[in-house]
Structure formats: C-alpha cells, structure tokens
Amino acid sequence: MFSQVADFLDNIFPPHANPWRHLGGLAFLCLLLSCLSGIIAYTMYDTSVQGAYESGLRLQNDPMRLGPLLRGLHRYAADAAVLLVLLHLIRETVQFHFLGARWFSWLTGLGLPGLLLISGLTGLWLLWDERALYSVTATAQWLQALPLGSELLARNFLSTQALNDRFFSLIMFIHIGVPLLLLGGTWVHVQRISMARFYPPRSLIWGSLGMLVALALAFPAESLNPADTSFNAAQLSLDWFFMFIHPLAQALSDQTVWLMVSGVGLALAMLPLLTKFMRTAVSQPAQVHLAHCNGCGRCAADCPFTAVMMTQRSDASPHKFQAWVNPNLCTACGICVGACPSSTPFRRIEDIVSGIDMPDLTVAMLRNQLKHELAALTGLHQIVLFSCRQAANLSCFADHSTAVIPLHCAAMLPPSFIDYALRLGAAGVILAGCKEGACEFRLGDQWVRQRMAGLREPQLRARVPRERLRVLWPGRDHLVIQKAAADLRRSANLTALQTPHD
Amino acid sequence: MPKPLPKYLQFVLQTMAYAAFATVLGVFSVWPSYQQRGVNEAILKLSFSHSGQLKFACRQRDAAELAKTAVHMRNKMDCPRERSQVLVELDMDGQALFRISTAPLGLNRDGAATVYRRLAIPAGPHLFSARLADGPDGVIHFSSDHKVDLKPGQVLIIDFLTGSNGFVFTGG
Numbered sequence: 228m229f230s231q232v233a234d235f236l237d238n239i240f241p242p243h244a245n246p247w248r249h250l251g252g253l254a255f256l257c258l259l260l261s262c263l264s265g266i267i268a269y270t271m272y273d274t275s276v277q278g279a280y281e282s283g284l285r286l287q288n289d290p291m292r293l294g295p296l297l298r299g300l301h302r303y304a305a306d307a308a309v310l311l312v313l314l315h316l317i318r319e320t321v322q323f324h325f326l327g328a329r330w331f332s333w334l335t336g337l338g339l340p341g342l343l344l345i346s347g348l349t350g351l352w353l354l355w356d357e358r359a360l361y362s363v364t365a366t367a368q369w370l371q372a373l374p375l376g377s378e379l380l381a382r383n384f385l386s387t388q389a390l391n392d393r394f395f396s397l398i399m400f401i402h403i404g405v406p407l408l409l410l411g412g413t414w415v416h417v418q419r420i421s422m423a424r425f426y427p428p429r430s431l432i433w434g435s436l437g438m439l440v441a442l443a444l445a446f447p448a449e450s451l452n453p454a455d456t457s458f459n460a461a462q463l464s465l466d467w468f469f470m471f472i473h474p475l476a477q478a479l480s481d482q483t484v485w486l487m488v489s490g491v492g493l494a495l496a497m498l499p500l501l502t503k504f505m506r507t508a509v510s511q512p513a514q515v516h517l518a519h520c521n522g523c524g525r526c527a528a529d530c531p532f533t534a535v536m537m538t539q540r541s542d543a544s545p546h547k548f549q550a551w552v553n554p555n556l557c558t559a560c561g562i563c564v565g566a567c568p569s570s571t572p573f574r575r576i577e578d579i580v581s582g583i584d585m586p587d588l589t590v591a592m593l594r595n596q597l598k599h600e601l602a603a604l605t606g607l608h609q610i611v612l613f614s615c616r617q618a619a620n621l622s623c624f625a626d627h628s629t630a631v632i633p634l635h636c637a638a639m640l641p642p643s644f645i646d647y648a649l650r651l652g653a654a655g656v657i658l659a660g661c662k663e664g665a666c667e668f669r670l671g672d673q674w675v676r677q678r679m680a681g682l683r684e685p686q687l688r689a690r691v692p693r694e695r696l697r698v699l700w701p702g703r704d705h706l707v708i709q710k711a712a713a714d715l716r717r718s719a720n721l722t723a724l725q726t727p728h729d
Numbered sequence: 730m731p732k733p734l735p736k737y738l739q740f741v742l743q744t745m746a747y748a749a750f751a752t753v754l755g756v757f758s759v760w761p762s763y764q765q766r767g768v769n770e771a772i773l774k775l776s777f778s779h780s781g782q783l784k785f786a787c788r789q790r791d792a793a794e795l796a797k798t799a800v801h802m803r804n805k806m807d808c809p810r811e812r813s814q815v816l817v818e819l820d821m822d823g824q825a826l827f828r829i830s831t832a833p834l835g836l837n838r839d840g841a842a843t844v845y846r847r848l849a850i851p852a853g854p855h856l857f858s859a860r861l862a863d864g865p866d867g868v869i870h871f872s873s874d875h876k877v878d879l880k881p882g883q884v885l886i887i888d889f890l891t892g893s894n895g896f897v898f899t900g901g
Contacts, residue, residue, distance in 0.1 A: 236746070238734060238742075239734075239739060239742040239743055239746055240739075240743060240746075246746075302758065303751075303754050303755075303758065306754050306757075306758050307750075307754055310753065310754070361765065364847075368845070368847070371845060377834055377843055378776070378831075378843040378844055378845035379778055379843050379845075381776065381845045381847075382776050382778065382843075382845060385774060385776055385886050385888070386886065386899065434743065434747055435747075437747070438747040438748075438750065438751045439751075441751065442751045442754060442755055445755075446755045448758070456884065457883065457884050457900050458882050458883065458884060459765065459766060459771075459772045459882050459883075459884050460765070460882060461764065461765065461766055461767070461768050461770075461881070461882060462762040462763065462764055462765070463762060463763050463765055464759040464760065464762050464763075465759075465762075465763045466757075466758045466759070467757045467758070467760075468754075468757060468758065473763075474763050477765075
C-alpha cells in the first residue's frame with residue numbers, strides 16, 4: 228500500500244521531490260519552522276499567571292494579522308511535524324529499516340517522537356486556556372499513575388491560588404529546552420549515515436511553507452476561554468496531534484496507557500534484534516583485498532552508511548591509506564564495489580579480485596556471469612539487463628535474447644561493465660534501479676547518475692555509445708524495462724538495416 | 730515509461746495534495762471536540778496531602794539497649810519516624826463514593842499521605858459526608874458534612890487542611 232502511495236505521488240511531484248521520500252526532512256523542516264516562529268513569539272510572551280493567557284490573545288488579535296500568522300505557523304508546523312514523524316516511522320518500519328547497520332538510526336530515532344510530544348504539550352499549556360488546564364491536569368494525573376506513591380502533582384492545578392508565576396517560567400524552560408534536545412537528538416539520529424539530507428528539496432520547502440502560511444491565515448490558531456479551575460467545560464476542542472493521549476487515558480485508564488506506551492516502545496526498540504534471524508547470504512558485509520586496494524578512498528566517499536573508512540596502511544604497499552570495512556555498519560549494498568577503480572572487467576587476469584568486493588557476488592562472479600549469460604543467448608539483438616534486486620522481479624525478463632544480471636544495488640555496477648558488455652557483443656545495456664530518489668541504500672541512484680554523466684569517479688567512458696544504454700529508475704514497474712528493451716532492439720534493428728553488408 | 734503529466738496539471742494536483750495535508754492539520758488540531766463530562770454533570774475533586782500520626786509511640790531505651798548502640802547515638806528515647814496510613818471516606822447522599830487508605834510517602838514512610846481523585850457527578854443538590862482517620866488505631870478523628878447545590882460544570886474541591894481543623898469544601 229505504501230509503495231502505491233509513493234507511486235501515486237510520483238505522478239504529481241517530480242520523483243526527486245516526492246514528499247513520501249522526504250518525510251524525515253519535511254519533519255525536520257517543520258520542527259525548524261516551529262522553533263523559529265517560537266523564538267519570535269517568546270519575545271512577546273509574559274510568563275505570569277495573569278499574563279500567559281493575555282499573551283496568546285495579544286497575538287491572536289493583532290490587527291496586522293502578523294500575530295495570527297506567527298501563532299498559526301508555530302502551531303501548525305508542530306502539528307505537521309508530529310504527523311510527518313509518524314509517517315516516517317511507519318514507512319521505515321514497513322521497509323524493515325531497523326535491521327543490520329541501521330539499528331543505530333532506528334534506536335536513536337525512537338525517543339524523538341516522545342520529545343516532540345513533550346515540546347508540543349508544554350507549548351499548549353503556555354496559552355493557559357481551558358484546553359491547557361485540561362491537558363496539564365490530565366498529564367499530572369497520568370504521571371501520578373506511575374508507582375511512585377505521590378499524588379501531589381495534580382494538586383498544583385486545583386485552584387488558581389495554587390499556581391504562581393514560576394510555573395510558567397518552568398514550563399517555558401521545558402518548552403525551550405526539550406526542542407533543543409530534539410535538535411540534538413536529530414543530529415545523533417543521522418550520525419551513522421553519510422550525506423544525510425536534513426532538508427527536503429527546495430520545491431518542497433517552498434510548498435510546505437506556503438501551505439502552513441495559508442493554513443495559519445485561513446484558520447488562525449486561537450485560544451479557548453481562559454483557564455478556570457472552578458468550572459469544567461463539557462466539550463473541549465483538542466489538538467489531537469498532541470493531546471490524543473488524554474482521552475485515551477480517560478477511556479482506558481492511566482496505567483493501561485503507560486503499559487501501552489512502554490510496550491510499544493519496547494517492541495519497537497527490540498526490532499533490530501530480528502537481524503539475527505533475517506540475515507541472509509546477501510547481507511554479508513563487503514571485504515577489502517589489500518593487495519588490490521590502492522587507498523584511493525572512492526569506496527569511503529560513496530558508502531551511504533559510513534561503513535568504509537580509510538586507515539593507515541597495514542601492509543608493505545607504498546600507498547598511504549587502505550580501506551577498512553566496519554561489518555556492523557555495512558548494509559551489503561555493494562556501492563563501494565561500483566566505486567572501486569580495480570573493479571574493472573577489462574583486467575586480463577583470469578580471476579579478477581577487486582580492492583573491495585562482496586563475498587556473495589564478487590566482481591569475478593559478475594564478469595563470469597555476464598560472459599556465460601551472453602554466450603548462452605541465441606536471439607537477435609541481445610540485451611544485458613543489470614538490475615537492482617530491490618527493484619523489479621528479474622526472472623520475467625530473461626529470454627533467449629536478454630541476459631539478466633541481478634545486483635545488490637544499481638550503483639554496485641562499475642561503469643566499465645557496461646562498456647565490457649557492449650564489447651562482448653550486446654546490442655544494448657539496461658541498468659535499472661529503484662525509483663528515483665527511493666534507493667533502498669539511499670545514494671545509489673545519485674551515484675549512478677553522476678558516474679554516467681562523468682561527474683563522479685569511476686566514470687563511464689566517453690567512447691561508450693550512449694544510444695545503446697538505458698539507465699532507468701522503474702522500481703517495480705516491469706513495463707518501463709520492457710519498453711526500454713523494445714526501444715533498444717528497435718534502434719539496433721535500424722542500425723543493422725542501415726549498415727551495408729559485404 | 731508513463732507519459733509525464735502536463736506542468737499545469739502537475740501544479741494543480743500538487744496544490745490539491747498540499748491542500749489535503751493542510752486540511753488534515755487544520756481539522757485534527759481542533760476537531761472532533763472532546764466530551765470531558767456529561768452535559769448535566771459537575772466535577773468532584775478529592776485531594777489532600779496530610780501527614781498521619783506517628784505509627785509508634787516514643788519509648789525509653791533500657792540500659793542494655795543503649796550499651797549496644799554507638800556512643801554518639803545513645804538517645805534515651807526511641808521515636809520511630811514511620812507514620813500511620815491515612816484513611817479517607819467520602820459519601821454523597823448517603824452512598825459511598827470513595828474509601829481510600831493511603832500510605833505515607835518516603836522510604837521510611839515518614840512523609841505525607843497524598844490523595845487525588847476526580848469524579849464526574851450529577852449536578853444538583855447533594856450532601857457530602859467526609860471522614861478521615863490518621864492514627865494507628867484507624868479511628869475516625871475528623872468528619873464533616875457539607876450541603877451543596879452544584880451547577881453543571883461546577884468543580885467542587887474537597888481538601889483536608891489540619892490548620893483549618895479538617896475538611897475544606899471549595900466551589901460549593
């Protein structure tokens with residue numbers, strides 16, 4: 228279902244700016260917008276029992292409409308952040324992005340929604356209206372349900388006399404401090420991935436900003452009646468993005484909600500343990516062969532998970548550095564193999580060994596497979612299809628004139644293999660991967676495009692006829708590959724007809 | 730490859746996608762309203778923080794006992810810090826609403842006993858009877874009756890303040 232959502236949005240947005248693939252970046256953007264608008268709002272906030280509610284009203288009733296804009300932007304950006312974080316969590320879960328090397332990002336991300344909820348709830352309390360009083364009392368009751376014995380917390384909100392100005396200073400301190408923790412937590416969350424995209428593409432930034440501004444002006448975020456400890460309104464309009472937990476606790480009991488929250492949290496935190504049972508031959512980490520590594524560092528530069536590092540040389544080689552793979556971080560995507568200059572099939576030795584290689588699908592295996600598959604083809608206008616395993620189901624493409632070579636990732640293929648396949652007699656080559664911007668290993672499509680365009684080493688040589696190559700991002704869309712193959716065959720046929728025979 | 734949509738159509742659909750997301754944000758930031766009590770209900774809050782009496786009386790240590798303790802700790806009187814549980818009972822119109830026995834806070838059980846309960850009750854005239862026992866014998870030492878006509882939404886707070894010599898009904 229989720230891939231259908233992504234596919235649907237692909238029709239509307241440019242593939243590189245599909246919001247479904249930038250949920251984390253969009254959530255961070257909303258968090259940042261909420262922080263920035265909050266800093267401005269803070270300068271106009273009065274941290275006193277009487278002044279708290281008035282501060283909200285002052286902004287709300289600003290005749291220039293800048294106040295409602297600021298309040299609305301602050302509130303709706305925070306709401307959007309909750310929704311986007313939730314979607315991000317769901318998407319990462321269904322894509323099994325908690326396995327293997329991704330455990331660190333997974334675990335460090337799990338605490339962030341909690342911090343976000345604390346930030347939002349404390350922000351709503353600062354307005355000190357009916358909703359704030361309800362929420363702060365319900366939260367106090369919920370905290371009292373912990374087996375600590377004390378039922379003192381909710382007493383603070385029994386009467387206005389029980390409150391003093393320090394309460395709002397304390398809440399403001401939390402409301403500023405927790406988002407700072409959230410920003411720090413986000414930084415830790417992306418520490419083990421290289422070239423993390425903190426922000427979505429520019430078009431999405433402008434689109435989101437426009438949407439939030441329009442929403443803030445069309446439906447201003449307004450305070451309810453001032454908090455009154457002597458009267459309890461029958462109905463309250465709640466901000467469900469943050470306050471969903473209160474009605475839930477009232478319906479099920481505070482203890483049940485504690486059990487649910489801790490149970491779900493624990494279950495999510497345990498998910499990376501499934502790695503033990505789900506590790507397959509495919510997921511064996513990359514191996515460095517020192518004798519063939521010249522320490523160029525391309526593998527380290529291209530690794531999407533910082534699993535490859537350059538260290539001081541440990542052998543007698545004159546090169547200064549050598550690659551080192553941290554098996555705990557390696558996702559076995561093979562992108563490093565595609566980056567290695569020694570991964571070329573043109574080398575004359577029988578069993579080629581790359582400086583960095585995948586144990587289950589070495590460069591030598593890849594070359595042998597290509598040779599055998601091509602030799603076994605009997606049809607006209609033979610085509611080689613190199614395709615990412617994460618993308619289309621490859622078996623349906625194999626026929627008497629199509630050789631199918633599966634890869635861990637499209638970027639695992641050293642560009643020289645395309646040249647090699649054409650030299651072996653293929654009429655055309657198709658390199659297919661996940662949808663654009665949806666690479667299972669984050670950066671594969673980006674590196675392939677840059678390598679093919681000659682912007683990144685190793686480049687596809689200029690002599691390779693580009694009309695005999697199709698680089699596609701079809702995801703699971705078979706039709707795209709079939710059409711590209713037909714197109715290649717048609718042009719090969721045309722070329723054959725135009726070539727004079729002896 | 731599917732033919733890409735015309736630019737203008739993409740723009741329209743993108744605007745609709747943003748509008749749909751904004752609608753979700755706008756709607757669920759205020760709707761649906763939450764019914765936190767019935768229309769004809771008032772709210773009762775029973776809450777207090779009270780230190781019960783000491784559980785054990787002071788006693789004189791005998792000479793043998795004093796000899797066993799360190800020189801600097803030889804107090805002739807032994808006064809255990811532990812306090813008694815506090816029992817509170819609240820009736821409304823002769824019907825029991827709460828009967829809560831609560832232990833003192835602290836590792837040595839020498840702190841205050843705290844209670845917080847919230848309950849929605851029918852609005853209208855009611856007679857509340859509150860009783861509290863805070864000694865080791867469990868005997869009711871404080872009791873109070875209070876008549877009140879509660880309006881819908883009104884919050885009645887029942888506190889216990891030793892300084893005020895017992896139960897305090899606020900908001901009624």
